[in-house]
Amino acid sequence: MLKVGDKAPDFSLQNQNGEIISLSDFKGKNVLIWFFPKASTPG
Secondary structure, three states: OOOOOOOOOOOEEEOOOOOEEEHHHHOOOOOOOOOOOOOOOOO
């Protein structure tokens, strides 16, 4: 589990256009990653 201040590990995901993007594609840029709880769960 990540802790405050930890660097995110590199990962790849498919975007809305079906293209694969990786966190490393944004190296040197500011990136905001938003995490949220599963719908209808406490959190």
